[in-house]
Amino acid sequence: MDSPPCPQxxxxxxxxxxxxxxxxVLQQIxxxxxxxxxxxxxxxHALNCHRMKPALFSVLCxxxxxxxxxxxxxxxxxxxxxxxxxxxxxxxxxxxxRPERRGRGGPAAAANPATPGGCSxxxxxxxxxxxxxxxxxxxxxxxxxxxxxxxxxxxxxxxxNLLREQSRMRPISPKxxxxxxxxxxxxxxxxxxxxxxxxxxxxxxLRSRFLDARRKRRNFSKQATxxxxxxxxxxLSNPYPSEEAKEELARKGGITVSQVSNWFGNKRIRYKKxxxxxxxxxxxxxxxxxxxxxGSQASGPSTPSSGSSGPFPMTSAGxxxxxxxxxxxxxxxxxxxxxRSQARGSRQGAVPPAMTASPxxxxxxxxxxxxx
DNA sequence: GTCGATGATTCATG
DNA sequence: CATGAATCATCGAC
Numbered sequence: 001m002d003s004p005p006c007p008q009x010x011x012x013x014x015x016x017x018x019x020x021x022x023x024x025v026l027q028q029i030x031x032x033x034x035x036x037x038x039x040x041x042x043x044x045h046a047l048n049c050h051r052m053k054p055a056l057f058s059v060l061c062x063x064x065x066x067x068x069x070x071x072x073x074x075x076x077x078x079x080x081x082x083x084x085x086x087x088x089x090x091x092x093x094x095x096x097x098r099p100e101r102r103g104r105g106g107p108a109a110a111a112n113p114a115t116p117g118g119c120s121x122x123x124x125x126x127x128x129x130x131x132x133x134x135x136x137x138x139x140x141x142x143x144x145x146x147x148x149x150x151x152x153x154x155x156x157x158x159x160x161n162l163l164r165e166q167s168r169m170r171p172i173s174p175k176x177x178x179x180x181x182x183x184x185x186x187x188x189x190x191x192x193x194x195x196x197x198x199x200x201x202x203x204x205x206l207r208s209r210f211l212d213a214r215r216k217r218r219n220f221s222k223q224a225t226x227x228x229x230x231x232x233x234x235x236l237s238n239p240y241p242s243e244e245a246k247e248e249l250a251r252k253g254g255i256t257v258s259q260v261s262n263w264f265g266n267k268r269i270r271y272k273k274x275x276x277x278x279x280x281x282x283x284x285x286x287x288x289x290x291x292x293x294x295g296s297q298a299s300g301p302s303t304p305s306s307g308s309s310g311p312f313p314m315t316s317a318g319x320x321x322x323x324x325x326x327x328x329x330x331x332x333x334x335x336x337x338x339x340r341s342q343a344r345g346s347r348q349g350a351v352p353p354a355m356t357a358s359p360x361x362x363x364x365x366x367x368x369x370x371x372x
Numbered sequence: 373g374t375c376g377a378t379g380a381t382t383c384a385t386g
Numbered sequence: 387c388a389t390g391a392a393t394c395a396t397c398g399a400c
Contacts, residue, residue, distance in 0.1 A: 017379060019391070101386075199389065217379050217380070217395065217396045217397065218379080218396090218397085219377090219378065219379075219396095219397070219398085220378090220379080240388090240389090259379080259380090261388085262380060262381090263378090263379075263391095264389095265390075265391095266378070266379070268389085268390080268391095269389095269390060270377095270378090272390090273391095278390090290373095301378085373400105374399105374400085375391105375398100375399090375400085376397105376398095377389090377396100377397080377398085377399100378395100378396085378397080378398105379394105379395090379396085379397100380393100380394080380395085380396100381392100381393080381394075381395100382391100382392085382393080382394095383390100383391090383392085383393100384389100384390085384391085384392105385388105385389085385390085385391105386387105386388095386389090
């Protein structure tokens with residue numbers, strides 16, 4: 001309690017010992033703390049009933065009113081925190097802030113198609129995993145938020161009640177109570193901000209871990225690899241699928257177009273680097289296609305310049321087999337041979353460099369390789 | 373744990 | 387912008 005016998009009153013009634021019992025009353029107030037509870041209650045009651053009480057109380061209120069300005073100064077420092085808005089926006093964007101996800105049709109429904117064109121199972125699986133984790137974060141966030149809000153409410157109510165109760169004895173204005181409530185809210189919102197911040201961090205971490213495809217390399221399905229290889233080896237003379245072809249390959253293999261592009265990029269370069277290593281694979285696929293009645297050729301992706309129009313006419317898969325076998329027998333696998341030398345420089349738009357070395361009996365092809 | 377295979381990314385080039 | 391080349395990062399077999 002900070003209510004000394006206030007000797008320095010400015011203008012109002014002179015605090016002089018005009019009233020002989022004022023000091024006495026104050027004395028009694030001060031003494032209350034030293035008394036037992038029952039005694040104090042009795043004293044309190046007596047004081048409340050004292051005829052001087054209203055007057056004394058109003059004086060105290062006046063004094064308090066004078067000092068309250070200093071409190072006000074402190075109060076004004078509470079900017080509408082831009083950071084909080086930012087955090088809120090982010091949580092909203094990430095779908096964390098939404099109060100409650102409507103009941104969704106079970107975990108299967110969580111598998112959202114992440115890629116356009118109805119894609120990869122792997123992607124969906126990964127995505128559902130991501131969503132599950134995100135949902136977990138959301139759950140924790142909301143339960144914590146609720147806890148804080150409840151605690152804040154309880155505490156505020158408690159403090160308000162306490163102050164109201166005390167305001168009967170002490171000069172506590174409603175404004176002061178309001179200020180106190182604001183202070184409490186401020187403290188709790190600071191805690192909330194921390195909660196929001198750490199939630200944001202968690203979401204970011206989750207994001208980077210799950211959505212960074214490079215960290216989660218998955219081998220393509222057998223189906224995808226087969227489709228791609230079939231195309232590659234059946235178009236060895238020109239393994240550059242058109243956009244259309246890529247789209248169809250992507251659809252057939254359940255992967256994306258850019259994955260098809262990546263695959264072909266890697267395949268071309270790796271094949272070129274070590275043709276010998278791929279001989280077996282090439283034979284497998286080309287034979288398969290020859291036997292399988294060019295299944296993927298007939299229904300397969302359209303080829304821009306496959307077969308007869310290419311520089312190395314290969315009208316059928318059988319021809320491809322022959323070419324490869326010839327190649328296998330002829331090529332001593334020169335590291336960085338003609339294939340390498342032709343890699344750069346001879347990239348025309350319509351007719352990209354052929355991957356197969358030219359058949360030995362085709363001087364023009366050799367020249368085209370060598371000249372480049 | 374090592375190592376080769378493989379999908380993705382980055383950068384340079386034409 | 388498509389491609390080649392180099393590189394990274396992960397997977398899977400051993």
